[in-house]
Amino acid sequence: MRLTRLFILFLTLAFSVNQAEASPVDTYEFHDEVTKIRFQALTKELRCPKCQNQNLADSNSPIAADLRKELYELLQQGKADSEIVNFMVDRYGEFVLYRPRVSSLTYVLWFGPIVLILLGIIVVIVIVRRKPVDKSDLVLSKEQQDKLKNFLNDK
Numbered sequence: 001m002r003l004t005r006l007f008i009l010f011l012t013l014a015f016s017v018n019q020a021e022a023s024p025v026d027t028y029e030f031h032d033e034v035t036k037i038r039f040q041a042l043t044k045e046l047r048c049p050k051c052q053n054q055n056l057a058d059s060n061s062p063i064a065a066d067l068r069k070e071l072y073e074l075l076q077q078g079k080a081d082s083e084i085v086n087f088m089v090d091r092y093g094e095f096v097l098y099r100p101r102v103s104s105l106t107y108v109l110w111f112g113p114i115v116l117i118l119l120g121i122i123v124v125i126v127i128v129r130r131k132p133v134d135k136s137d138l139v140l141s142k143e144q145q146d147k148l149k150n151f152l153n154d155k
Contacts, residue, residue: 028068028072030075031076035075035076038075038081039071039072039075040057041081042056042071042075042081042084042085043055043056043057043068043071044056044057045085045097045098045099046067046071046085046088046096046097046098047095047096047097047098048061048063048064048067049063049067049092049095049096050063050064051064055098056068056071067088071084071088074087085097094106
């Protein structure tokens with residue numbers, strides 16, 4: 001019983017240490033609460049160039065730490081959110097945006113799902129409105145029935 005408790009305690013400590021290492025901890029001091037909220041929003045909106053599925057707030061890669069520091073410095077310089085986003089896009093490409101801008105290159109990304117859904121709805125409507133098959137068309141004539149019986153009997 002005591003060995004089981006020690007094992008559970010060990011597992012709990014191991015997972016808590018692992019979790020503590022997994023989340024990035026940056027300590028930045030902001031002049032006001034608005035700047036802090038802007039920093040948090042931008043770090044959640046911008047993607048880490050190395051960790052393809054994580055934003056800057058969640059990533060613990062060195063490049064994400066550098067980008068958070070750069071973001072902090074840009075906010076301290078009084079840059080607007082759009083200027084910061086443009087700076088990051090110019091430097092790292094559209095990939096850093098979780099919500100890419102609407103442009104000729106991203107039309108398929110933005111409007112493709114809507115087009116596919118509309119096409120699916122049209123196909124369903126066409127199938128549902130299709131003229132039902134008349135049962136009289138499925139009935140074989142006497143001559144056809146005789147040919148079928150002869151064919152099956154020959155085998």
